[in-house]
Amino acid sequence: xxxxxxxxxxxxxxxxxxxxxxxxxxxxxxxxxxxxxxxxxxxxxxxxxxxxxxxxxxxxxxxxxxxxxxxxxxxxxxxxxxxxxxxxxxxxxxxxxxxxxxxxxxxxxxxxxxxxxxxxxxxxxxxxxxxxxxxxxxxxxxxxxxxxxxxxxxxxxxxxxxxxxxxxxxxxxxxxxxxxxxxxxxxxxxxxxxxxxxxxxxxxxxxxxxxxxxxxxxxxxxxxxxxxxxxxxxxxxxxxxxxxxxxxxxxxxxxxxxxxxxxxxxxxx
Amino acid sequence: xxxxxxxxxxxxxxxxxxxxxxxxxxxxxxxxxxxxxxxxxxxxxxxxxxxxxxxxxxxxxxxxxxxxxxxxxxxxxxxxxxxxxxxxxxxxxxxxxxxxxxxxxxxxxxxxxxxxxxxxxxxxxxxxxxxxxxxxxxxxxxxxxxxxxxxxxxxxxxxxxxxxxxxxxxxxxxxxxxxxxxxxxxxxxxxxxxxxxxxxxxxxxxxxxxxxxxxxxxxxxxxxxxxxxxxxxxxxxxxxxxxxxxxxxxxxxxxxxxxxxxxxxxxxxxxxxxxxxxxxxxxxxxxxxxxxxxxxxxxxxxxxxxxxxxxxxxxxxxxxxxxxxxxxxxxxxxxxxxxxxxxxxxxxxxxxxxxxxxxxxxxxxxxxxxxxxxxxxxxx
Numbered sequence: 001x002x003x004x005x006x007x008x009x010x011x012x013x014x015x016x017x018x019x020x021x022x023x024x025x026x027x028x029x030x031x032x033x034x035x036x037x038x039x040x041x042x043x044x045x046x047x048x049x050x051x052x053x054x055x056x057x058x059x060x061x062x063x064x065x066x067x068x069x070x071x072x073x074x075x076x077x078x079x080x081x082x083x084x085x086x087x088x089x090x091x092x093x094x095x096x097x098x099x100x101x102x103x104x105x106x107x108x109x110x111x112x113x114x115x116x117x118x119x120x121x122x123x124x125x126x127x128x129x130x131x132x133x134x135x136x137x138x139x140x141x142x143x144x145x146x147x148x149x150x151x152x153x154x155x156x157x158x159x160x161x162x163x164x165x166x167x168x169x170x171x172x173x174x175x176x177x178x179x180x181x182x183x184x185x186x187x188x189x190x191x192x193x194x195x196x197x198x199x200x201x202x203x204x205x206x207x208x209x210x211x212x213x214x215x216x217x218x219x220x221x222x223x224x225x226x227x228x229x230x231x232x233x234x235x236x237x238x239x240x241x242x243x244x245x246x247x248x249x250x251x252x253x254x255x256x257x258x259x260x261x262x263x264x265x266x267x268x269x
Numbered sequence: 270x271x272x273x274x275x276x277x278x279x280x281x282x283x284x285x286x287x288x289x290x291x292x293x294x295x296x297x298x299x300x301x302x303x304x305x306x307x308x309x310x311x312x313x314x315x316x317x318x319x320x321x322x323x324x325x326x327x328x329x330x331x332x333x334x335x336x337x338x339x340x341x342x343x344x345x346x347x348x349x350x351x352x353x354x355x356x357x358x359x360x361x362x363x364x365x366x367x368x369x370x371x372x373x374x375x376x377x378x379x380x381x382x383x384x385x386x387x388x389x390x391x392x393x394x395x396x397x398x399x400x401x402x403x404x405x406x407x408x409x410x411x412x413x414x415x416x417x418x419x420x421x422x423x424x425x426x427x428x429x430x431x432x433x434x435x436x437x438x439x440x441x442x443x444x445x446x447x448x449x450x451x452x453x454x455x456x457x458x459x460x461x462x463x464x465x466x467x468x469x470x471x472x473x474x475x476x477x478x479x480x481x482x483x484x485x486x487x488x489x490x491x492x493x494x495x496x497x498x499x500x501x502x503x504x505x506x507x508x509x510x511x512x513x514x515x516x517x518x519x520x521x522x523x524x525x526x527x528x529x530x531x532x533x534x535x536x537x538x539x540x541x542x543x544x545x546x547x548x549x550x551x552x553x554x555x556x557x558x559x560x561x562x563x564x565x566x567x568x569x570x571x572x573x574x575x576x577x578x579x580x581x582x583x584x585x586x587x588x589x590x591x592x593x594x595x596x597x598x599x600x601x602x603x604x605x606x607x608x609x610x611x612x613x614x615x616x617x618x619x620x621x622x623x624x625x626x627x628x629x630x631x632x633x634x635x636x637x638x639x640x641x642x643x644x645x646x647x648x649x
Contacts, residue, residue, distance in 0.1 A: 171367040171425075173355045174332055175381035176432065182355075185380075189371040 031248055038241035045236055056238040066243065069227035076138065076213075076223055077206040080145040084153040084202035085195065087146065092157035093183075097166070107158075114151040118211045121147060126215040136218025144216055145206040152201035160194020161187075193262055200258045204251055283346065285310040285468055286331070286436065291340035293326050293492075300326040302492035304340070308436075308470060313462050315471040315479040318489030324472050327489075328438055331470065333357050344435065360429030360437040364444050366421040368413035374424050375400070375409040381432040399427040402461070419450045426458075430467070439471045443478065455481045476516055480504075488512055504557075510638035513555045520561070520605040521643050522554040530629075535601030539577045540629040546636050553635040553643075558608040560631040563595050563617065564624045576628050581605065583621045593617070597625060 033047065038056060040049025060066050095107050113121060125144045126135065134140045164187060172182035188195065210225040217226045228243050284307035293301040301323045308314055316324035329335040331342060333354030342349040349357055368377050378399050382392040400406045403423040413421055422442055429437055443451045459482050462469055473479055479486050480500040488496035488503065488511075496503050496512035507513035510521070524534035530543045532552055541554065563583075564570060572578050581597035584604075595607045595617055607625060609617075617623065 165365060165367065167363045167365060167367040168369060170334060170354075171361065171363055171428075172369065172380065173334075174357075174359060174361040175428065176355050176384040177380075178353070178355050181384065186369050186371075190369070192371075 034241050034244045035248070037238060038245040040238060040241075043238060045238055045241065056242045059237075060239050060242040060246075063239070066224075066227060066239065069222050069224045070243075070246070072138075072141075072221060073207060073224040076141045076145060077203045079138070079142045080149050080206035081199050081202040083142060083146045084149045085199055088150060088153035088157050088198060088202075089195075091150075091154050092161050095154070096158055096161045110154045111151045113148050118148065122212045122215045125212065129216070135216055136221050137216075138221070140216040141213060141221075141223065144212040145209055146202075148209065148212065149202040149205040152205055153198040156194055156198035156201055157191070160191040160197075164191050196258060196261055200254055203254060207251060207254075208247060284308055285345060286470075287341075287343040288327070288331070289341040289343065291327065291330065291342065292338045293323075293330060293335060294338045299492050301330070301337075304492065304494060306487060306494060306497070308468065311466045311468055313459075313469045313471065313482060313484045315473060315483035315486045316489055317473060317476055317479040317486050319474055322489035323492035324487075324489040325440060326492075328440055328470065328472050331436075332359055332361055332438055358432075358434050360432070360434035362422070362425045362429050362437070362439045362442040364441040366413070366418070366425045366445075368421055368424055368428070370413055373410050373412060374405060374416070377413065377424055378427045378431050380428065385432065395431050399431045402430070403427045418446050419454060422446070422454065423457075426461075430465070435468065437467055437469045439469060441473055442471075444473070444475075451478070452481075458482060488515060490515075507555070507633060509642075510553055510555065510635045511642040513633060513635075514642055518558050518606060518608075520556045520558060522556070522603055522605075524552055524554060526550050526552050532634075534579070535599055535603065537579055539579075540575065541632060541634050542630060544634055544636075550636060553638050555633040555635065556605070556627050556631065558594070558606045561605065561607045561625055561627040563597065563607045563609055564626065565617075566622045566624060568624070572626065573628075575630060576626050577632075578624050578626045581623055581625050583617055583619050583623055585619055586617050595623075597623060 036049065037045050037047065039052050039054070040046070041051035041053045041055070042049055091110060095103060095110070122144070125140075125147065129135045129140045129144075168190065169179075169182045169187050172186040173179060177185060208225060209223075210229060213223045213226045214229060217223070222230070224243060224247060228240050228247075231237065232240055286306075286308035288304060288306045288308075291301055291304045292299070304323070304327060316327060318324045326335060330337050331349075333349070333352065337350065344357075369380060372380065375396055379392055379396045382395060387395075397406075400409055403426060405420060405423055405427070408416060408420060413424065416424065425442070443454055446454065455478060462482075471479075471482060483500060485498060486496070486500050486503055487494045490511055496508050496516075498508075503512060504516050507516060513519045514521070522534050522539075524532040524539065526544065526546055526548055527533045527538065528548070529545070530541055532539045532541050532554065534554070539554070541552075544552070546552065566580070579599055581599045583595060584598050585596040587594045587596075593609045595609055597605050597607065599605070605625060
């Protein structure tokens with residue numbers, strides 16, 4: 001056998017291993033680079049760092065502007081998550097269960113923000129909010145972030161709802177639960193992994209969103225990525241590396257929690 | 270005294286459920302076609318039919334998941350049409366168990382009681398009783414995914430019975446299980462029904478299962494009920510050629526009526542049960558394979574009165590352990606299958622000339638039939 005795993009396999013496996021390792025390294029390198037720089041003693045972001053310090057972390061946490069923007073980021077991300085779920089859940093039910101003309105079209109519409117260039121959405125939303133006088137408000141941040149987060153949430157919810165056997169919900173109904181009770185008490189707990197994933201996607205999209213946020217920001221209200229962006233244009237301080245590290249750190253933490261939750265909710269056999 | 274007696278007789282006369290002129294259309298497709306049926310208190314009634322025959326749609330309308338296009342569903346004289354499924358007080362067991370994956374066995378069974386906000390001690394008592402009934406006491410804390418298919422289905426049955434519904438609907442509940450387990454659960458289910466005396470409406474496409482379980486069977490075809498009665502009656506005296514070919518195996522012989530009790534079949538005169546049909550009308554005789562006998566040409570056994578005999582040629586003999594299946598062809602080209610005991614007769618071999626006999630009383634006679642009804646038996 002020419003392609004038997006034993007004859008061909010060894011060299012192939014070695015090759016695959018190397019390719020995967022290189023790709024992983026390529027993906028990880030910027031993160032490792034920035035994390036190391038945040039602990040480096042040079043204020044010019046020299047690599048490799050001549051020495052190690054926690055000075056920049058001290059500066060970050062002592063600076064009220066950095067702390068405020070981090071808090072704004074957190075607030076916007078949490079609100080975006082809540083809104084994306086509140087809109088995404090009914091939308092997913094309609095798209096999976098509904099039998100109406102234009103269902104496919106509606107699905108396409110919901111996923112459109114993934115395809116349309118971000119800048120175009122940003123300009124459109126900015127123009128609208130500028131006219132309405134909403135720029136620089138929390139509302140503007142949340143609305144614009146929900147637009148780009150919703151496709152991820154909806155797709156995640158749709159996938160888990162498609163896998164869910166509706167007869168289970170019908171069973172709850174015939175047991176005496178109203179349709180709403182059945183959805184709340186049976187369907188939601190059953191598709192919880194999908195809901196959690198959808199929420200995390202929304203959170204992460206909002207947490208590191210910069211294009212829309214730059215448009216929505218005002219000097220008094222800006223998210224962490226916006227603060228980084230504006231700071232970067234003035235000077236190249238290692239505090240930016242600290243902010244980056246914290247940004248990555250929280251994203252990483254969220255993914256970790258998701259993985260742990262998934263392990264706990266998946267049925268043991 | 271007499272008033273009481275009249276009351277009970279009336280109660281027996283009014284059915285628990287009455288389906289009246291029920292229709293369900295999906296666009297141009299007629300899923301259920303002007304169907305009427307009475308379901309009696311305490312009976313085990315099975316809807317039997319192939320897929321797309323309307324049996325599941327009828328069950329869904331009874332449960333309330335489908336709304337009839339027209340017609341009426343009455344339970345104890347009250348219309349169910351505008352009652353949502355969760356208020357119908359009906360229990361249902363689904364084909365794929367449909368247990369709540371995030372709840373334990375106990376949680377699943379107590380779900381209907383929790384929804385009804387039953388007192389905790391009463392709830393506890395009923396759940397324990399159900400666990401005992403389906404013999405799953407030691408599995409109460411397990412999740413559905415930790416149970417076998419048979420155990421899951423027993424949980425589903427307990428969950429459907431715990432709130433003591435008026436009617437229990439079962440939609441091919443054993444379809445996903447393997448044969449041996451299915452037979453065990455069929456016996457369990459039959460005993461459960463006879464013990465609890467609940468009304469069960471059961472849907473299946475498996476005729477053996479229908480026979481094993483039910484007191485009455487309704488045979489569905491193209492959205493209509495084409496046969497209704499006990500399994501025995503339907504098998505021995507099928508009301509029409511479709512039911513005859515659908516249930517079990519059957520031989521069909523086409524002939525012309527020459528008298529009220531005689532038929533011309535391939536130049537032979539055959540006796541039949543007396544019919545009230547015009548002379549020279551085409552009729553169809555149906556003989557079950559086990560009701561016919563096959564004998565060698567030279568067998569000395571005399572022909573009993575009331576029996577028919579035709580000659581035929583053996584085309585194939587298949588040994589099945591407890592019986593033999595012998596296929597024969599008449600000179601006119603009609604094919605018959607005869608089920609015979611493997612012993613007691615001279616061995617049959619293909620090509621041999623034989624005599625096939627059956628009692629006239631054992632043959633059913635039909636004056637109307639569709640060619641499609643008969644070819645179905647060939648597909649079996």
